[in-house]
Amino acid sequence: MSNRGTSVRGTGFARKRAVLTAGFSVAALLLTGCVQSEREENTGAEGESAVDSTFVFAASSDPKSLDPAFASDGESFRVSRQIFEGLVGVEPGTADPAPLLAESWETAEDGLSTVFQLKEGVTFHDGTPFDAEAVCFNFDRWYNWTGIQQAETTSYYYGSLFRGFADSPENAVYESCEANGDNEVTINLAKPFAGFIAALSLPAFAMQSPTALEEFAADEIGGTAEAPSLSEYALGHPVGTGPFKFDSWDVGQQLEISIYDDYWGDKGQITNTIFRIIDDPQARRQALEAGDIDGYDLVAPADTQSLKDAGYNITPRDPFTILYLGMNQAIPELADPQVREAIAHAIDKEALVAQTLPEGTEVATQFIPEVVDGYNEDVTTYEYDPERAKELLAEAGYPDGFEVTFNYPTNVSRPYMPTPEQVFTNLQAQLSEVGITVKPAPAAWSPDYLNQVQGTPDHGLHLLGWTGDYNDTDNFIGVFFGQEKLEFGFDNPELFAALDEARGVSDREQQTELYKDINEQIAEYNPAIPLAHPAPSLAFAPRVTSYPASPVNDEVFTDIELSE
Amino acid sequence: MLRVIGKRIALLIPTLFGLSILLFLWVRSLPGGPATALLGEKATPEAIARVNELYGFDRPLLTQYLTYVGRLLQGDFGVSINTGRPVLEEFATRFPATLELTVVALVFAIGVGVPLGYFAARYYGRFLDHSSVVLSLIGITVPVFFLAFILKYIFAIQWGILPPDGRQDARIDATHYTQFYVLDGILTGEYDAAWDAFLHLILPGLALGTIPLAIIVRITRASVLEVQNADYVRTARAKGLMERTIRGSFILRNAMLPVVTTIGLQLGLLISGAVLTETVFAFNGIGRFLRDAIFGLDYPVLQGFIIFIAILYALINLIVDLSYSVIDPRVRVQ
Numbered sequence: 001m002s003n004r005g006t007s008v009r010g011t012g013f014a015r016k017r018a019v020l021t022a023g024f025s026v027a028a029l030l031l032t033g034c035v036q037s038e039r040e041e042n043t044g045a046e047g048e049s050a051v052d053s054t055f056v057f058a059a060s061s062d063p064k065s066l067d068p069a070f071a072s073d074g075e076s077f078r079v080s081r082q083i084f085e086g087l088v089g090v091e092p093g094t095a096d097p098a099p100l101l102a103e104s105w106e107t108a109e110d111g112l113s114t115v116f117q118l119k120e121g122v123t124f125h126d127g128t129p130f131d132a133e134a135v136c137f138n139f140d141r142w143y144n145w146t147g148i149q150q151a152e153t154t155s156y157y158y159g160s161l162f163r164g165f166a167d168s169p170e171n172a173v174y175e176s177c178e179a180n181g182d183n184e185v186t187i188n189l190a191k192p193f194a195g196f197i198a199a200l201s202l203p204a205f206a207m208q209s210p211t212a213l214e215e216f217a218a219d220e221i222g223g224t225a226e227a228p229s230l231s232e233y234a235l236g237h238p239v240g241t242g243p244f245k246f247d248s249w250d251v252g253q254q255l256e257i258s259i260y261d262d263y264w265g266d267k268g269q270i271t272n273t274i275f276r277i278i279d280d281p282q283a284r285r286q287a288l289e290a291g292d293i294d295g296y297d298l299v300a301p302a303d304t305q306s307l308k309d310a311g312y313n314i315t316p317r318d319p320f321t322i323l324y325l326g327m328n329q330a331i332p333e334l335a336d337p338q339v340r341e342a343i344a345h346a347i348d349k350e351a352l353v354a355q356t357l358p359e360g361t362e363v364a365t366q367f368i369p370e371v372v373d374g375y376n377e378d379v380t381t382y383e384y385d386p387e388r389a390k391e392l393l394a395e396a397g398y399p400d401g402f403e404v405t406f407n408y409p410t411n412v413s414r415p416y417m418p419t420p421e422q423v424f425t426n427l428q429a430q431l432s433e434v435g436i437t438v439k440p441a442p443a444a445w446s447p448d449y450l451n452q453v454q455g456t457p458d459h460g461l462h463l464l465g466w467t468g469d470y471n472d473t474d475n476f477i478g479v480f481f482g483q484e485k486l487e488f489g490f491d492n493p494e495l496f497a498a499l500d501e502a503r504g505v506s507d508r509e510q511q512t513e514l515y516k517d518i519n520e521q522i523a524e525y526n527p528a529i530p531l532a533h534p535a536p537s538l539a540f541a542p543r544v545t546s547y548p549a550s551p552v553n554d555e556v557f558t559d560i561e562l563s564e
Numbered sequence: 565m566l567r568v569i570g571k572r573i574a575l576l577i578p579t580l581f582g583l584s585i586l587l588f589l590w591v592r593s594l595p596g597g598p599a600t601a602l603l604g605e606k607a608t609p610e611a612i613a614r615v616n617e618l619y620g621f622d623r624p625l626l627t628q629y630l631t632y633v634g635r636l637l638q639g640d641f642g643v644s645i646n647t648g649r650p651v652l653e654e655f656a657t658r659f660p661a662t663l664e665l666t667v668v669a670l671v672f673a674i675g676v677g678v679p680l681g682y683f684a685a686r687y688y689g690r691f692l693d694h695s696s697v698v699l700s701l702i703g704i705t706v707p708v709f710f711l712a713f714i715l716k717y718i719f720a721i722q723w724g725i726l727p728p729d730g731r732q733d734a735r736i737d738a739t740h741y742t743q744f745y746v747l748d749g750i751l752t753g754e755y756d757a758a759w760d761a762f763l764h765l766i767l768p769g770l771a772l773g774t775i776p777l778a779i780i781v782r783i784t785r786a787s788v789l790e791v792q793n794a795d796y797v798r799t800a801r802a803k804g805l806m807e808r809t810i811r812g813s814f815i816l817r818n819a820m821l822p823v824v825t826t827i828g829l830q831l832g833l834l835i836s837g838a839v840l841t842e843t844v845f846a847f848n849g850i851g852r853f854l855r856d857a858i859f860g861l862d863y864p865v866l867q868g869f870i871i872f873i874a875i876l877y878a879l880i881n882l883i884v885d886l887s888y889s890v891i892d893p894r895v896r897v898q
Contacts, residue, residue: 056734061856065648072606151618152611153602160606221648227598227619227864230648251649251657252848254734274734278846279856282713283729287846290720290728446604446859447596454607455600466605479606486609 084240111506192506374515401435681784703778828884
């Protein structure tokens, strides 16, 4: 029946379009000279392998840029991890650095220079050899950025980790790069940077082909005022050494990559990957159910069980996130340590995790996940104890509790907070048990909520969190508590100084000890309550039998296993 | 005729100028800013200040506005803050998608709505009439996103006979010249690609076309009812004209005037309705892009897209006005 309906409308549609079509056809023919089909069919199953080697993955948005050095968002990195490789990779399933394009490295005792031995016989997709010169080209490229290239919205990672550029060398961590022959390179730092090796595993520091960077003017992004524009390179010519090379990008629609035949490593089963852009989470799930895609990321906790029941594979990542309840000390009640302690005792984290967060989520005792250096097993914790909370409130002068604003975002799903509304409802009920009445203050995530919580002192209790980028403690607690912030509204010079000191220590072990102490210091000061380390999950069609889930999202599709 | 068109287009200029000022002030009065939206959790006050300085958002509003208008006059709509691509290019790649969708929705709404309204009036008070009134009421009251969701659930997920999202199957490697996917498929001889693109238009087209359909049914019915009882129709009958002539040339033609006005107005509404439909169906048109621009406070995109839509709206109104003179000779005389 519906078929008949379709064809009737189809004819009407075609007839109406006839006039339009004629006009457009002439224009199109004139423009393109000669219209010729350039398509190739993706037949999928080839030769002896019986699997459909085309893998379709739903991305939640377009990548911001194909040039990973100018990107900091997850979708850009998901694509660039297939196309590019860095000197340093990640040990599968962990957050620890591992050799990749550099087979080994040695750091001098003062922490100021590191010698890398490079993998031999590696070429970029455009045939340019990967060697010491290419490495130096990349480092010098980052260091010499100026103007809008330095904006946090473009080169976030270089700016925040290497701290300075050639035009402001007094802040810069990087100093110089020397090629010692083809396969050995020395990177000199101006200041010790204990996280240097781990940082190099970020896609933002991947090695890009010097030839392509120059040919397609990768650094030309400052076209107009108001906003940087993407370079020709970032729009369609990314060239790395990774297993996949870039094919095409139909903006808002899909992005395609295919296997690089001369890849040095194992090529796996997949020859073509299509990233389909589906921004609505519900639509991603439906696309999977309709068989349009093979998988998607950040499954809503409520969907996990029903997808499993229907035969889909759910792959959780080890958590590398933190969700916390912030307490703004600009609010007089929250500036009282006894009140903050009372709130900590009022919250049943186990119940919160079980009721509102995805499977695999761990209860948090501090602001870094367990796999990050400096995790303190013996940190001070506040047990769930509503009676103790009431006592503390009474001692603080609030025997009948008090009223406080509770800010939370709506209509947003972050890896550390899939359903903020549910977390809020749960905490609201728990707090009211001890007499704390919350005034709900919901706001749209961007830019309202972020602005309210981070840019103004006008908020009370609030939900926020973080997804770690790599194994770096400062990337968690330094971000939260490294300086005076409107979000928390406190000034604790002792804590700020301790974090500053730890950041500058070049010895990893010594640094780890310092961070353990800092975690205890934070726990005692209790500026916010670490709630949970939510574990984001991916969902896959039944034919995807294995996926290399990584806590830091270091997932290369050559490691995917398909059964059909 | 040409004078009328010229005058109307001339009137458009001060309108757009006023609109540009209002838009400019409006988007900048929204809380937060693009830097906060872009940086997300990483938005420290220093980072925001630096980005605002580099992007020029810290300059006086008047300076910013003059720069904007200056560039606008040269045909430069700026670069999207979110995507780093020229606003004009973003519009050009997505507008064909929305237009394709709108045409399908409109063809559905007119193709079904006008006959249904006409026959409802002709069989006034009978079963067909009652059911069309009830159906059009439902059509108006059901929210677009809900309808979109239900259609998708039944046809794409449960029955699997129509695609759930996008403009074309991910695995079809089609060539695109005009960005009108159906047309592209026909031009390049990739008929399977054209057919696939057309299938992708059906569900969003139905969802988007339902409200205009319901409105068109009601207006057509009311208009035909009024006309078929008019004196001149009675006179025509008395003259003994053939029923077919009376219905075609007298009733339908005269009843069409308000219907055409409604269709013109609906076109504008269709573009705004596309925001919801395109989101549910992950359809890459201007609606979905505009939604992202609102959440990201993408100033140049908001300003540019709304000006484009205003121009479109004005042109549609012009076409509607001109079409009166085709349908109704009295307008021509005036």
